[in-house]
Amino acid sequence: MLCEVLKLNDEDITDTTVPHTGLSTSKYYKLLWQILDAQFDSVIIILDEIDLMNDDSLLMKLSRAEEAGKIDCSIGIIAISNKIQYVDNTNERVKSSFQHKELFFKPYDANQLREIMHNRADAFQDDVLSDDVIPLSAAFAAQEHGDARKAIDILRHAGEVAYETGAEKVREEHVRQAQQHAEKDRFRELVNGAPTQAKAALLALTELSVNSDDDAFLTSRVYDQYEQICDHLDMDILSVRRFRDILKEQAFLGVLEIEKINKGSAGGIHLQNRLIEDPQVVRETILEDTRMQNWDDK
Template sequence: MANDPIPTPSIKDLQDDRMGEEDDNIFERRELLRPQHVPDKSRIVGRDEEITIVEELLKPAAVGDPPESGFIFGKTGTGKSLVAKHVTGRARGIAQLKEVNLAAAYVDCDQYNTETRTARRLAFSVRDAVEPERYIPDSGVGASRYYDELWGDDGMFNQVDAFIAILDEIDKLGHDATEVLSKLSRSEEAGKTGCYIGVLAISNKTDYTESPDERVASSFQDDPIVFPPYDATQLREILERRADAFKEGTVDGSVIGLAAALAARDHGDARRALDILRTAGKIAKKSGESKVLEEHVKEADEYSDVNRSIKLIQSGTPHARYALFALAYLTKTKLDDSFRTTKIYDVYRDVAIATHADSVSHQRILELMKKWSLPEITENYYTGGGKSEGSYREHRLLHDPDIVMSSAIEKDSLQDVLEHLQSKGV
């Protein structure tokens, strides 16, 4: 390609390039430890009942009949997305055997977090499966245009017998979730499409409140599918069934057991267990070791904790992040390591000004700061201040303030916030 900004060297120039050397003495199949990897059924642990329920929902689509729709709830790392993808993939494969045209789409609503973005993702997924040369605008149009591409007079659903949509982290759509679910669940009933449609709506929030309203409730099964956390035994079995990600003899039972036990502390998160074991392998490889040791697992656990904290902070609401930034800033710039809500609130208001946001009340910041203690980003406690001051709440940061500050404020705003605080003498 003449204008390709990424040049590819000639074969001759690459003959002795060290990137081509296969010198990995730790990993054999690293992809088995990736959270996105969808393994075959023999590697899936503790989800037989949930797989059966999802199979019953989607099985009709595999034979050309109408599938059902359902909600899937559970905390992060409990296998929700894995099971949904696994069963959907099998249904699509069986459909091919039976000469049924079954299309499917997976949408990460954390990334595609509006109705228009979700509709665009659905349209492009179907396009890539049934009509790759079809032109669909990537931007500049609304959700209705993408829906028309699916079930309009010339819609792509006219070319398929059934369609399954997996909407992961649907709560990230906010109020748009109801619109998307309504459009998908009601389009068939309204005669807009000749194909059958099934939806798997997934949420990490077990108390998710954006459930379908009356327009769509009848299209979903009455009881949601709830995925419980894994226990330590199940986590160990998950890791054991993926131990062939490593070369033979590089990982033993004590290493796998430790990784499982460390992950079990965090509500049985299988993603965390895989992340710890994968990171331990990378540490061993970087250290030049021939085996993954328990010390590598412990180091990986600490590294995983930092990544987990960053993700938790970045997913917080703006004002919760601004308040946490204020605590981190005070921790870094002052001699003390714990601060009253009043002091945090004063700095928070300056952060809000620097980010062009309207500040919320002192009581609201107190509530938001208390919530940061639940994932152990902070800790807080009441302390007596004497008769003149009464009892008040203090907050202490449990992580590196630099990491917290860079996670709590968007990169392009961070310097402006710091300069504003310094100009105010904070």
């Protein structure tokens, strides 16, 4: 099948110019419907990393446009997300109109990651990588996340560790050190810019995770731990409602997961919180903040 890629708005066809600023959202949507009708009988719209949207209003408008008489063009939507529970958290009306079908793509396995990294080995000088470096990097990445970019990060970090220590070759021990560095770097990117209150909330969940056999905790229990941390660090204690908002924000960033637990008519619905990253790595990263280090001295 021959596919032709067109820019969304061809002014020669639509006689429509879309300014970057100065229009209301409703006007932009009206122009979008006009452009799609003018150029397409049917169109597939691909939304990558859809979980980064603040709400599901865009999905609502796109999935209901034809039914609502806004457009004659048929619209199909491909929504891509790393979070398999994304659709579960959307509005019921969106689920009804979207009528989605889920396709799951497995993470890369070790063999696939090994092949990908072999194609990137030319970033190193010849004979610098020992034979076990790429297989071990691939194994680490496959066990944890199956993410090719993160696997390449491990390989890059291993090279940096070897260079900094003056080694002539990148070896297994450098990969193991790189794995630890990569975990901290990924989390550090998310946490370093977080407000102090968010760090205190994460530290509360971390302390529970480190000191318990459980890995998921009710919000009320995390809040109790958070109060202890704030008391010790002489920080203001936020309301339970604001604390819940902070946990939701961190879940949105992919630092933790929140799961609804239904305990029946008597127990009601509760939220359980679980760290996605290794709790020890999370703890070490948070305590790099000088304000939080006093907690380690308690």
